[in-house]
Amino acid sequence: xxxxxxxxxxxxxxxxxxxxxxxxxxxxxxxxxxxxxxxxxxxxxxxxxxxxxxxxxxxxxxxxxxxxxxxxxxxxxxxxxxxxxxxxxxxxxxxxxxxxxxxxxxxxxxxxxxxxxxxxxxxxxxxxxxxxxxxxxxxxxxxxxxxxxxxxxxxxxxxxxxxxxxxxxxxxxxxxxxxxxxxxxxxxxxxxxxxxxxxxxxxxxxxxxxxxxxxxxxxxxxxxxxxxxxxxxxxxxxxxxxxxxxxxxxxxxxxxxxxxxxxxxxxxxxxxxxxxxxxxxxxxxxxxxxxxxxxxxxxxxxxxxxxxxxxxxxxxxxxxxxxxxxxxxxxxxxxxxxxxxxxxxxxxxxxxxxxxxxxxxxxxxxx
Ligand SMILES: Cc1ncc(COP(=O)(O)O)c(C=O)c1O
Numbered sequence: 001x002x003x004x005x006x007x008x009x010x011x012x013x014x015x016x017x018x019x020x021x022x023x024x025x026x027x028x029x030x031x032x033x034x035x036x037x038x039x040x041x042x043x044x045x046x047x048x049x050x051x052x053x054x055x056x057x058x059x060x061x062x063x064x065x066x067x068x069x070x071x072x073x074x075x076x077x078x079x080x081x082x083x084x085x086x087x088x089x090x091x092x093x094x095x096x097x098x099x100x101x102x103x104x105x106x107x108x109x110x111x112x113x114x115x116x117x118x119x120x121x122x123x124x125x126x127x128x129x130x131x132x133x134x135x136x137x138x139x140x141x142x143x144x145x146x147x148x149x150x151x152x153x154x155x156x157x158x159x160x161x162x163x164x165x166x167x168x169x170x171x172x173x174x175x176x177x178x179x180x181x182x183x184x185x186x187x188x189x190x191x192x193x194x195x196x197x198x199x200x201x202x203x204x205x206x207x208x209x210x211x212x213x214x215x216x217x218x219x220x221x222x223x224x225x226x227x228x229x230x231x232x233x234x235x236x237x238x239x240x241x242x243x244x245x246x247x248x249x250x251x252x253x254x255x256x257x258x259x260x261x262x263x264x265x266x267x268x269x270x271x272x273x274x275x276x277x278x279x280x281x282x283x284x285x286x287x288x289x290x291x292x293x294x295x296x297x298x299x300x301x302x303x304x305x306x307x308x309x310x311x312x313x314x315x316x317x318x319x320x321x322x323x324x325x326x327x328x329x330x331x332x333x334x335x336x337x338x339x340x341x342x343x344x345x346x347x348x349x350x351x352x353x354x355x356x357x358x359x360x361x362x363x364x365x366x367x
Contacts, residue, residue, distance in 0.1 A: 026324030034226030035343025107333030168300025196224035319358035
């Protein structure tokens with residue numbers, strides 16, 4: 001038998017990351033993507049790509065200028081990345097190596113852990129506090145005192161998603177800014193992949209990177225803009241930090257199709273805004289429906305709702321899958337929890353009807 005070359009022990013010991021992407025036919029309420037697809041103007045831009053454009057390495061200048069301006073930034077404070085995933089890897093590479101600490105607060109997006117572990121840094125895992133805010137209604141929130149007690153001389157990087165996935169919880173922007181001010185030697189990576197769903201025109205921490213050199217803010221075209229397949233994100237940071245980020249970043253990680261698509265998507269803000277309104281109506285509908293049925297759910301500022309299905313998780317997932325509706329199993333994050341992406345109202349009604357038909361013994365279900 002041929003022998004494999006020797007792997008770095010750190011990588012050999014890692015568990016592979018396997019998102020459940022097989023057999024995703026049907027109504028995609030499992031990955032928090034845009035459930036309608038992208039703006040038709042993006043498709044026009046894709047059709048307009050020609051052989052000459054594809055034959056060349058990307059020239060980023062014009063796209064960077066236009067896209068960063070769309071976020072009220074400039075290329076001096078905005079770096080295009082291959083999705084937020086790439087920005088996460090970049091931050092880990094820049095700030096954390098063996099002996100350093102990376103802090104995450106769980107349940108959270110798996111990729112923080114994935115890249116932190118690859119780097120050889122020590123991963124410090126805190127938990128969000130889970131508390132009841134009303135009958136059958138809960139929220140996960142950040143324990144700031146615990147976070148402060150955790151940050152020490154070796155803490156190089158803290159990841160916070162706001163809104164967070166899978167909980168939907170929005171961190172207080174002021175609390176995050178205070179933390180960044182208090183610990184200037186630690187980088188704070190605030191992942192705002194779902195910011196479009198918070199409120200119309202919600203800016204999150206985008207304006208604050210100008211004044212906080214240790215703050216990194218990530219946005220994506222994968223969610224509200226409907227371009228997950230093209231892989232494009234933006235990482236915002238202080239202009240003095242940007243040269244270090246740029247020299248760490250792989251120079252051609254973003255492709256020309258993604259640039260053309262994002263430019264077209266940014267020019268069709270009405271389309272994103274219309275989708276955002278639809279999602280917010282869907283989210284309210286899901287929350288009301290769960291409350292009426294006595295099903296526990298967690299407050300969300302994003303395009304999904306986490307809810308408690310207890311022992312029924314598996315039969316519900318299977319029954320909905322048979323009907324062509326995909327939900328996400330989040331039992332690994334919280335016992336008995338499932339997550340449902342909120343798309344259009346019609347899609348939400350279809351998913352709720354399937355859920356009630358499959359749900360045995362309806363009535364109050366506690367987390
Ligand atoms: C919190 C969070 N950040 C980032 C991402 C990934 O973003 P991208 O597709 O831009 O890599 C996801 C995807 O689910 C997410 O939930």
